[in-house]
Each structure stands twice: as structure tokens, then as C-alpha cells.
Amino acid sequence: MEVRELICIGCPLGCPLTVKIDGDQMDVSGNTCKRGDDYARKEVLSPTRIVTSSVHVAGGAIEMVSVKTKEDIPKGKIFEIMDEIRQVTIPAPVAIGDVVIADCAGTGVPVIATKNVAKA
Amino acid sequence: MTAHDIVIIGGGPAGLAAAVAARKAGIQDILILERDNCLGGILNQCIHNGFGLHTFKEELTGPEYASRYIDMVEEEKIPYKLNTMVIDINKDKEVTVINREDGLTTIKAKAIILAMGCRERARGALNIPGYRPAGIYSAGTAQRLMNIEGYSVGKEVVILGSGDIGLIMARRMTLEGAKVKVVAELMPYSGGLKRNIVQCLDDYGIPLKLSHTVVNIEGKERVTGITLAEVGPDRKPIPGTEEHYACDTLLLSVGLLPENELSKGIGVSMSRITSGPEVNDQLETSAEGVFACGNVLHVHDLVDYVSEEATLAGTNAAEYVRAGKEREAGHMVELKAENGVRYTVPQSIDVNNMQDKITVRFRVADVYKDRYISVYYDGVQISKRKKKVLAPGEMEQVVLKKDSFADYPDLKNIVICTEVE
Numbered sequence: 124m125e126v127r128e129l130i131c132i133g134c135p136l137g138c139p140l141t142v143k144i145d146g147d148q149m150d151v152s153g154n155t156c157k158r159g160d161d162y163a164r165k166e167v168l169s170p171t172r173i174v175t176s177s178v179h180v181a182g183g184a185i186e187m188v189s190v191k192t193k194e195d196i197p198k199g200k201i202f203e204i205m206d207e208i209r210q211v212t213i214p215a216p217v218a219i220g221d222v223v224i225a226d227c228a229g230t231g232v233p234v235i236a237t238k239n240v241a242k243a
Numbered sequence: 244m245t246a247h248d249i250v251i252i253g254g255g256p257a258g259l260a261a262a263v264a265a266r267k268a269g270i271q272d273i274l275i276l277e278r279d280n281c282l283g284g285i286l287n288q289c290i291h292n293g294f295g296l297h298t299f300k301e302e303l304t305g306p307e308y309a310s311r312y313i314d315m316v317e318e319e320k321i322p323y324k325l326n327t328m329v330i331d332i333n334k335d336k337e338v339t340v341i342n343r344e345d346g347l348t349t350i351k352a353k354a355i356i357l358a359m360g361c362r363e364r365a366r367g368a369l370n371i372p373g374y375r376p377a378g379i380y381s382a383g384t385a386q387r388l389m390n391i392e393g394y395s396v397g398k399e400v401v402i403l404g405s406g407d408i409g410l411i412m413a414r415r416m417t418l419e420g421a422k423v424k425v426v427a428e429l430m431p432y433s434g435g436l437k438r439n440i441v442q443c444l445d446d447y448g449i450p451l452k453l454s455h456t457v458v459n460i461e462g463k464e465r466v467t468g469i470t471l472a473e474v475g476p477d478r479k480p481i482p483g484t485e486e487h488y489a490c491d492t493l494l495l496s497v498g499l500l501p502e503n504e505l506s507k508g509i510g511v512s513m514s515r516i517t518s519g520p521e522v523n524d525q526l527e528t529s530a531e532g533v534f535a536c537g538n539v540l541h542v543h544d545l546v547d548y549v550s551e552e553a554t555l556a557g558t559n560a561a562e563y564v565r566a567g568k569e570r571e572a573g574h575m576v577e578l579k580a581e582n583g584v585r586y587t588v589p590q591s592i593d594v595n596n597m598q599d600k601i602t603v604r605f606r607v608a609d610v611y612k613d614r615y616i617s618v619y620y621d622g623v624q625i626s627k628r629k630k631k632v633l634a635p636g637e638m639e640q641v642v643l644k645k646d647s648f649a650d651y652p653d654l655k656n657i658v659i660c661t662e663v664e
Contacts, residue, residue: 129441130437130438130440130441131438132438132441132442134293134296134302134438135293135296135436135438135544135545135637137436137437137438137441137637139437139631139632172442172446173292173302174418175290175291175292175304176290176415176418176419177290177389177390177391177393179393185391186391186392186393187390187391187392187393189290189304189305189306189390190290191290191292191304198446201418202418205418205419205420209419209420219306219307219310237290237303237304237306237307238287238290238306238307238310239310
């Protein structure tokens, strides 16, 4: 049986989690909510993260607009996604939720704006 | 001179939540003063996610969290002035402000809410030897340059201090292609949230060196390298432990300081531990009708708690304006922080006139394992709660209920402390 100690990143509480892995069986303890259980199972099987960054805006009131992957993406894809995000410039105006990249790095997950930027 | 019922100093998360709460409590005449060119404060540059789980039950980025409150302020049509700097507040609650449209003007307020936030401790406060080249930034300055202004800050980076902004910037710079070589922390524990160590350092293989500090900065025009050394229990560098790192950038994430120059001008009494005003259970300072909330009161770990605190300050300021006078003095009791609890906010409670319950927030002095957080009324233990881990980087809280004071008519003090058993 394998035992893994994790820190939950589901929220800023950062609960210390213990995952006991026995073949297909997983036993999670130390979590104080459901998110902790979900996180531990995912982290052991296929860890994912939300990626946040910012991209240039053309003709905007400010230079940059912040963006994020709409959902969490496989951890191993982070740098591939960043390479795509770095290529992008979007025209103003931008509204929260606007799609910046429709499908980032073949994950099927869009990158969306997280800030409103008016035209200059 | 113009006059307003409530003037709020600062349009960040605290000021916005206070304004919305004051309006919902029935005050029409509110004015927010903000020195930046937009509302939202520091959230605008905190583009990472993790905000709002308590407040909105979903995980938002900083700008998204800010926009929720900015939308509420716009919907409520609460007036605000941007690019407007408050330069003085006097004891008569006259606020001196300056901006390009109005020049120098004075605003008379019935109530004031202090929501100025905090600023970063800078290199000058640390006495790091060495040259003064370009390439040394506070972590928050680097964050603003990258995320809002769109500059690249550096390619090879060393970070001193493991506060949350330093950890977040370690990841941010790595994602933008920089090599973050090490994060050094003077203390034997990190000042940041555990989750940030996991998702900002561990995820990217960035080493965290505890009990280490920068003892030299090299480079005349631009940083070319720094020297790290281990420190002993006295936090002094240990000779012979020096290690050299070639780098072009040094980020400092070495603490936040509540920005209270204006509060001192009013003459409110200040806490030497929080560096913020001392407040009662209404979050009112020692100056009548002057309330405080957010990072200007004490540095928070989560914006959700800032919003909660500011909502209380806004509601109470509204109540003060409506009554036209201070709450009648009831039975004021001091809160004492003991045995590992560094401070409490509020510092005193009116046990007769308080709301049904109040949240007391505090931080601990060191990393503790398997300790209880206990509350005593005049030496009698009222509650205890076991915590597996307590750390200075994370705010703790206890909730005190009004009816718990019914059996203590002559209560003199409330003690909040940590205990081993």
C-alpha cells in the first residue's frame, strides 16, 4: 500500500491530506470538505491546474488583460498553454468571459478574459 | 467645502464592500476616494485564481472578484472619485483631497471609513549590503509591471521572502519564461499560505530555503548576482554558509505594512502589533465616527475576510450617521492576546450593545502543532478548539456570542490564547 501526503489547494485553508492507495482503492483523510477528497483523488490519478496569465490588448485603456483557462487543465500541458497565450493580442473592448483562445493546446478548454478593458 | 454623510478612503476590496454595505443600510450620500485610475485596488494585479470561495462560493481571479464589487457599486450608483489623493484628515473629519479636476479641496464627513490598505516593505528597511543596481523590485511592483503594464521584469530571478506575493510571483515569472533559482526565507517557516508553496514552488521545482537571507547584492548598472547565507536562531548570517547565485533580478516579498499616515493625522490610537488603528466591536477607532477595515486595520490573508470585515464597518458607519451620535456606552471589555496569539481585532467589545455575535480575528506568533485555541472570560475557559497546525502566515478566528456573556455581568477581560493541552 502506498501512502501520499498532500496539501489541498482547493481553497486557502490548505488542509493536510493523507491518501492511502491500495490498488484501485483510495482512502482520503485530513480533508475538511468534499473539495479536499476530490482534489486528492485527482492529484494522485491525473493532476490538473487552472492557468492564469495576461495578454496584450490592442487599442485598450490599459496595456494588458488578465486571462485564465476556463477549467483546470492537465498539469503537463501548462507550458504548452503558456506558449499559446504569449502569442495572443486581442482588440479592445474586452469583457469578462470573452474567449481569448477557443481551444488551448488541444485540451478542448478555452482561455477566457477575467477583466473588462474599455477602448482607449 | 463640500459635505457627505460617509467618506470612504480607498476604492480597493475594503472600500468597495464598505460602500455597498453602507448603501444597503440606507445611507444615500456616500463618496469613495481612490488614488489609482480605477477601482479594485490590489486585486487588479492579482490575476491568479483562488479568491471568493467564501464570499461567492466559486473560485475567481482577483480582477473577477473586484468586478463583482465594482458592479455592485455601479448598480447602487455610489459616487467615487479616481486619481484622487487624500493628503490629510483632521479631527473634525475634514478630508483634504487633491486631484487634477478639482485641485485642492476639503470634504466634510459625518463618518469616515479608513480603507487605505497596505504597502510593501522595501529594500531600505532590510539593510542588505551591496550596490544599488536596477533589477531589485518588491514582489508587488514586479507583479504590477508584468500583469498590468505588460513589461518583462527579468530572466534569472532570486526571491527573498516567502510571503504570498513572492510565491505567486515565483510561479508567474516561471510561466513567462524566467528561471526562478531560489526563494530564500529568513524565518524557519514560510510566511505564505501552504497551498501557494505547493502550487507555486513545488509544481515547478523551485527550491525554498528556510532560515536563509541575502547578504550581498552585486552589479553596478543591473543586478548580476546575489549571495545567500544561512542564518542561525538569532537570524544572523552564519559565516561559511555563503552561496552565490548569478541572477539579473531580485524580488523582495518581505512583509506588508498597513498604510496609516492619514489615521495618525486624525490622532486615532494605534496598535503597535498590527500597525493599524485599535478598534471596538463596531470597527470604530478611538476617534468618534471613524471606522477602519481591510489591510489598513491589519494585514489579511484572504480578501473574503476583508469583504466581510468591511461590510461590518460600512453597516456600523451607516448606523452612526443615522443615529447622529455614537452608540451609548455599555460595558466595554478588553480582549487580551496571550500565549502565542499576537493580537486580536477588534481589541475591545461592548458586551451589552454588541451584535448577536462577532468574529475576532488574530494571528499566531510561531508555527504550532496540535494546539488548542482557547477563550477565557475572567479566567474561566469558555471554549477550546483543536488545530492540527497554526502558522503566522494564516489568520485565525473565534466567534464570540452575545448570549455567552449573560453569566458574566462583571466581566473584566477576555483572553484568547493557544494551549498545548
